[in-house]
Amino acid sequence: MYRDMKIFKLLSNNYFLLALILILSFCLRWPILGQPYWGDEILSLQIARHFQDNISGLFQYLQAVEVHPPLYYLLLVAWTKLFGFSEVAVRSLSLIFGLATVALAYFLGKQMWQSTRAALFASFLAAILPMSIIFSVEARPYIIFSFFGLLCLYQLNAYLAKPHWHRLVYFSIFALIGVYLHYSFFLILLPLSVWWLFKMIVDRRRQDFIRFLAVITFIFLGFYWWLPAMLYKISLGTYELMNLPRTLFPNRAVYFLESSLNQMIWTVKNRQIAPLEILAMALAKIALAVSLFLLFRKKNKEYLLVFLELSFLIVISLLIFMFSPASENYVSIFEKHIFWLTILLAVIIAGVLANLKIKAAFAVISILTASLITFDARILLAKNSFDADRAQKVIAEQINAGFLPGDIVIDNFSYDRSNLNYYLHPDISAEGFYPPQLLDWRSDAYASRATIGFLENEAQSRIWPVSPEALDLKMNYIIKQSQPQRIWLAYADYENYGLKEWLEANGWRHAIFSINRFSPLDLYVKR
Numbered sequence: 001m002y003r004d005m006k007i008f009k010l011l012s013n014n015y016f017l018l019a020l021i022l023i024l025s026f027c028l029r030w031p032i033l034g035q036p037y038w039g040d041e042i043l044s045l046q047i048a049r050h051f052q053d054n055i056s057g058l059f060q061y062l063q064a065v066e067v068h069p070p071l072y073y074l075l076l077v078a079w080t081k082l083f084g085f086s087e088v089a090v091r092s093l094s095l096i097f098g099l100a101t102v103a104l105a106y107f108l109g110k111q112m113w114q115s116t117r118a119a120l121f122a123s124f125l126a127a128i129l130p131m132s133i134i135f136s137v138e139a140r141p142y143i144i145f146s147f148f149g150l151l152c153l154y155q156l157n158a159y160l161a162k163p164h165w166h167r168l169v170y171f172s173i174f175a176l177i178g179v180y181l182h183y184s185f186f187l188i189l190l191p192l193s194v195w196w197l198f199k200m201i202v203d204r205r206r207q208d209f210i211r212f213l214a215v216i217t218f219i220f221l222g223f224y225w226w227l228p229a230m231l232y233k234i235s236l237g238t239y240e241l242m243n244l245p246r247t248l249f250p251n252r253a254v255y256f257l258e259s260s261l262n263q264m265i266w267t268v269k270n271r272q273i274a275p276l277e278i279l280a281m282a283l284a285k286i287a288l289a290v291s292l293f294l295l296f297r298k299k300n301k302e303y304l305l306v307f308l309e310l311s312f313l314i315v316i317s318l319l320i321f322m323f324s325p326a327s328e329n330y331v332s333i334f335e336k337h338i339f340w341l342t343i344l345l346a347v348i349i350a351g352v353l354a355n356l357k358i359k360a361a362f363a364v365i366s367i368l369t370a371s372l373i374t375f376d377a378r379i380l381l382a383k384n385s386f387d388a389d390r391a392q393k394v395i396a397e398q399i400n401a402g403f404l405p406g407d408i409v410i411d412n413f414s415y416d417r418s419n420l421n422y423y424l425h426p427d428i429s430a431e432g433f434y435p436p437q438l439l440d441w442r443s444d445a446y447a448s449r450a451t452i453g454f455l456e457n458e459a460q461s462r463i464w465p466v467s468p469e470a471l472d473l474k475m476n477y478i479i480k481q482s483q484p485q486r487i488w489l490a491y492a493d494y495e496n497y498g499l500k501e502w503l504e505a506n507g508w509r510h511a512i513f514s515i516n517r518f519s520p521l522d523l524y525v526k527r
Contacts, residue, residue, distance in 0.1 A: 098136020121350035149188030244462035396423030436474035
């Protein structure tokens with residue numbers, strides 16, 4: 001009897017339950033820590049490794065070439081000096097912030113809904129949502145700057161409830177950290193600022209106006225020394241480089257908003273999913289809609305205000321995102337820039353569930369959890385399945401195993417050259433093809449075997465068709481310089497620039513054939 005009482009008491013302890021949720025979070029993330037890096041992760045690591053003992057050079061490179069602020073790279077330099085460059089070691093940095101985000105979801109849920117049950121539901125959802133799992137183990141700053149954005153939200157809510165100025169000090173510091181981690185932090189900072197202004201007007205908080213200006217001024221002055229670098233990157237878009245203008249795609253899909261919200265909860269890389277999965281999503285949405293209706297029936301003013309705030313932040317952030325270049329469909333999950341909305345949705349759902357009767361709440365969360373099973377399973381099995389975005393390691397291992405003296409490697413994309421080099425043997429160095437106007441990557445400012453150059457980097461946003469004359473000039477230059485006996489050709493099926501046709505028309509024979517995205521590597525030998 002005494003033991004049963006102790007167990008019951010333990011299970012009724014909210015922090016014990018939070019600890020169990022954090023253990024669950026760790027178990028869902030650990031299996032994929034060791035999966036191969038993908039391109040953007042490698043880009044970050046190559047820069048951190050190349051400038052590990054040259055911090056002034058790192059700042060110079062970031063200001064001239066990279067398109068991101070410096071704080072994440074400084075974190076990577078420090079972290080990798082301590083723990084090395086293995087996949088598990090590097091991703092552990094993001095994992096720490098991923099687990100911290102799950103814990104923070106608990107405190108946000110408790111703060112906003114004034115309910116420990118809502119807090120536990122929020123942290124549980126943050127633990128199991130696919131978007132949260134994916135970016136808790138990616139060696140990029142999305143989970144980290146989102147964590148600081150959520151901290152800003154927590155501090156702002158605390159200030160609006162009790163206007164102690166030290167809350168704004170914390171808000172300002174966390175915001176400054178966020179903008180130095182990634183420019184997409186503005187997709188968090190702007191909605192929070194608009195919400196604060198809205199509260200000032202509605203609640204007639206005149207005393208807040210000076211404090212609001214002080215906070216914005218602090219953030220501006222703190223970021224001012226890096227502002228020219230950001231504006232310089234933006235202004236580059238108005239110039240043609242290598243006779244190429246920037247390629248902009250201002251239009252968005254008609255289902256953009258709906259798709260983005262779906263991605264926040266049911267995250268996929270391939271937007272084509274099984275009918276049963278669509279049905280499971282629909283059932284979960286119906287269950288949540290009924291739960292929300294029951295919440296509104298209570299006509300509890302406090303609940304409605306919390307729902308209004310979270311909905312306001314989600315809508316404003318989504319709208320700003322929709323008009324930003326980051327919302328172009330340039331990667332499989334481009335919604336990572338607004339990852340923080342996943343946690344806001346978790347907090348909304350948690351509050352709705354917490355206001356149901358306990359059996360009804362567990363029924364709804366069971367339906368939602370069941371709808372996530374196949375999505376989470378794809379993530380957990382990713383390490384053992386082929387992922388075209390992480391093909392650099394597979395391709396490099398094939399080249400390393402078959403490379404002979406006199407071989408060369410040509411990467412279809414010049415800006416992916418350094419990524420492929422990460423997994424190639426140190427004495428093998430890939431040549432970049434696109435853009436063909438860049439004949440020799442070694443002459444590109446800041447380019448090395450490990451880091452992409454200024455023009456290579458700009459080529460990512462300047463994708464245009466390659467003329468036969470440019471193709472002929474580039475390939476003749478590479479072959480004349482290298483005098484190869486065999487050519488390994490990587491990613492030639494991704495964009496059909498005519499590389500294969502040119503080789504076959506100029507005395508080269510196909511020896512190893514790629515299988516589209518599943519094995520994007522060809523080998524050509526002289527006839």
